[in-house]
Amino acid sequence: MVKKISIISILFCFAFGIHPQLIEKYQNGIDSYSNGNYQLAIQEFEDILKHDWESPELYYNLGNAYYRQKLVSGSIWAYEKCLVIFPSHKDAQYNLSLANLNVVDKIDLPDLPIYLKWYETIRNYFSLQNWIKLFVMSLFLIMLLMTIRKTLYQNWLKSIENIIIIELIFIALLCGHSFLESKSNSEGIIYSPVVIAYSEPNEYSSKIVEVHEGLKVNILDNNEDWVNLELLDGTIGWILKSQIREL
Template sequence: MGSHHSSRYGNSHEANGWGIDMSRLISLLLLISFAFGDVPDDLFSQANDAMIYEKYEDAIQTYESILELGHENADLYYNLGNAYYRLHYIGQGIWAYSNALKLSPRETDFHHNIAVAEARRIDRIDMPEPFFLLQAYRDIKSNFTLREWIVLGSLVLLFQAMWVFGLQFGWLRGHMSQSILTGLIVLTLGIHGIAVDKYFQEKRTHTGVVIANGVDAYSGPFYGENTVLFRINEGSLADIHQSQKDWVEIILIDGKKGWIPAESIRALK
């Protein structure tokens, strides 16, 4: 798994049978701490040192402690995912990579690493391909974070206001200027529409990653006489519908619904 930034490691070349290239690990990890600012330098340095010496359990504990302190960063999740992946914790690795992608959705390294990890999943639910325009819309929407869509919409709205100002005072004239204004209005509405859609999507969905293998999903939130409906394996994604004590009800992308122990799934940030 790969690296083109000083703040992460691993690249798209397969190496050591893992799909992660460690050849540049030491130099990159020495540089990474300078990109973190708010993250406690001593903890991050400890985690980096642990990765350098392949003490992945120690690295995981330290990276997780940084998260517990309330700090998060796409590169931190990415490195944590690499550490989990090397110890065969596929579910935890996918969880970390998914969080990295949520914070930085255009990073090719993140997409590569999560694809490598997902290829090791046992459960593979293949859904029909959506209509190409719908897929194109989803791809565009997922290519930016909610904050980026809001900022982009604000900038376009500001430019639109300046254009209207120019038309009102006669600095801009002609049919072309009016056509450009129409285009700006459509673009503004489109961007803000995507931002609203993404906001409600993030608000209404609560996705988790299964971090235990061979988890039975039951018809109710306790063992007892409840029926086992299906089995789900490590690394699978599921929407967390509701929780009850030590159980959560999940819904898979194919519509299957059941209750699993809360400790067997980790909610995305």
């Protein structure tokens, strides 16, 4: 079903069309990466992002280029971005774990209970968009089965329908959860080597915590120049907007 989705979305892309110049840029970036010119590869990939086009492959390769250029924060940002669109991208997960080894700050989170772990694993299998697609597809399937059952009097289809209905409810809960989460908090990666978080959005207030590049934080609030962030362990502070890159 996922394949179907991707095939359809590829068709969609062809229908709307990415500019051939951008495809050329992408190819150029890939080539310069394999030739060891990581700086140029980063430039080309970032340029495509500026033109409002993205893809998990692009983010993954951008992350690799940043990693080779020893820019930890950039690589973490790109891998995380890749995983937002394509949460089950195995290579991106692996490379992200490598990049995270270089992050100075390590915030230990308590281990989740096993059922929550399972739930999160399932939830992270698809992105929210794909979950919504899956929801609609199974809704469509149910309707199709119902129509067949009612018009052709095939009563044995009823049990299959019930299974799909249970699945549909589960997916609906997942979508709801993911949707609420994506609405309530956006995330970001610390981009400057050392960042001091203040208690208020100005430099005169007291310093709360010092964080280092590559750390993933929640963004609670946005101001013109300042960002209110929450560390994974719950600490809240304000930092300059230029010091963070939003996911």
